Amino acid sequence: MRIRDLIADYYSNFRMRVSSGAVTSGWHKIEIGIITGCTISVILFSLAMNILTNQESGGGILDLLQPGEGGASNSCIQEGEVQEEVRAAVEEERSCRMVAMRQQGAWTRWENTIERKVTWAELWKAEPHQIKFLIQAVYDVLPSPSNLHTWAKVETPACPLCCKHGTLEHILSCCTKALGEGRYQWRHDQVLKVIAEAMSAGVEWAKWSRPSKHAIAFIRGGEHPKPSAKTSAGILASARDWQLLVDLERQGQATEFPQPPTSTLRPDIVLLSESTKQAVLLELTVPWEDCLEEAFERKLAKYEGLVSSCQQAGWRARCLPIEVGCGGFAARSLSRAFSFLGIEGARRIRAILSTTEAAERASRWLWLKRGEPWGQSS
Template sequence: MDIRGKERRRLVQEEVRAVVEEMRTCKAVGMKQQGAWTRWENAVERKVTWADLWKAESHRIQFLIQAVYDVLPSPSNLHTWDKAESSACPLCSKRGTLEHILSSCARALGEGRYRWRHDQVLKTIAEAVSAGVEWAKRSRPSKQTIAFVRAGEQPTPAKRTSAGILTSARAWQLLVDLEGQLKFPNHIAATTLRPDIVLVSESTKQVQVVLEMTVPWEDSLEEDFERKLSKYAGLVSNCQQAGWRARCLPVQVGCRGFVARSSVRAFRILGIEGERKRRAIRSTTDVAERASRWLWLKRGEPWSHK
């Protein structure tokens, strides 16, 4: 086959794929439950390659696919499928949908199930931020140089690079709300709030209420983001009034392992880019998915995460 023939074949294949994908998406949009993923506008697309499929355990892939399309045998689905007499959650009397089991059961919340998953994801993000701090110490932005241009020539636009917050100071103090309860530095602002991660630089008077981390149902990512911003707006304002540069960066990782755009933005603002960012995102998605699968498996059993 000549080159033109190969190119024609490739174009035909791409066109067929595009038509099939459009038909699949249109059908999914019309399905309220199984097509809910089409409305996750604030979730980053998660690509699962053939290499990922070969490496992953079969039960993980099965859980991920069934969770995304909401076809796991939850009490609600079993009742709909005439496989169970009741649709009640095994822990409480409310309707046992997948959303309820993974993110909104009051008893599961009271028993610390969601807190355990939250802390698993928080540890991973804290490790990424800590690694970012160490990297920033070794990669301080160099002083700006003057580029000379010959007469009559146009200067070449300089590439814009975002160094990120972490390179703006050397001595960052990283505080994480794990095990011992985190207390916000009282000399900066008095508050009863407990952010998940706080970065403080005394020398440059910066306090970053960096990661107020949540693991919500993917349909609620935008609502959760706005709620967290509002919750910490007063604290950020108080820090700024006291002469500190401060900001809040809500970070969300969906309970089925889909990172919100807010997480990508937070890493970028911090200066965690390239492979370091991709590695951090992969780690957080995997941890969130594994933890949710464990909550699913233990949905009707006494809780013990040890």
């Protein structure tokens, strides 16, 4: 209890102010939460998360969060009050910006990812095991061999597959044995499938919704003409014969060109319009979140030659590398690629969401299977 008193005392006397250039704010007292940059805030946060996740394993706190379930829930007034509190928090739509409260470290550097808020509403809807994996992965508190070793629970921090240092990053993206067994390829294809589905739907949609050239706007007397809705039609609207070729399960021929420029490279997705001689090459990488930008540069360089030989063969070609982090955070390149094709608005948001979910789901599976043999049936 002494430690608790110490922390309470420390926090009760906390005042802070913010300086920016010549301007300095007044002093504020902290009302709730923890203070960024304060040395014990990280420990406090981990403590709180630990309590939450432990409770969750025992069916504690999350049962409490599930509305209207469990026969015993009425037995205690306090419990009802807690539920009221939680519901109030949800209704206020106060974002629980877990990402903003990131542990000092990797997350602050992911400048190029599409911002992703973990909101109360999302937590409410999500399956408990999903929440647990996402939060634990983000704060690196999953029982990886490396963490278990740090926590003095195991003798060795070795990866069960290759015996190298088994951090979460190693297990989810750097293990050469896992790579050789096709585990990462499997995850890559899970994500690719979802992207290809969205693009295939985009091709269909563009076929049928091409705006007529002679659209007539009817305007009533006295009305001002409405500014036409901003529609960037995207490249898919520029032809009707788009073909979508996807290189799933390494099927070989799938994405080769009809008039192949001499190259052994096969992009993951090729979109071709023969009538307009346009080609879009899309190459997906599912790297560790820290490596999103590096992957983009690498893929762009890798396909430079293929793009220019397509251009020499008379095609208007373009390569779009796409990165989706294995923790479920997409790089902006994904959003840009959908926009380029003309997949916009709600359709784009849905497509991004299902893509990131696929990456996260597949990573969770790789995590669960980390010590088990890998079969093709998986």
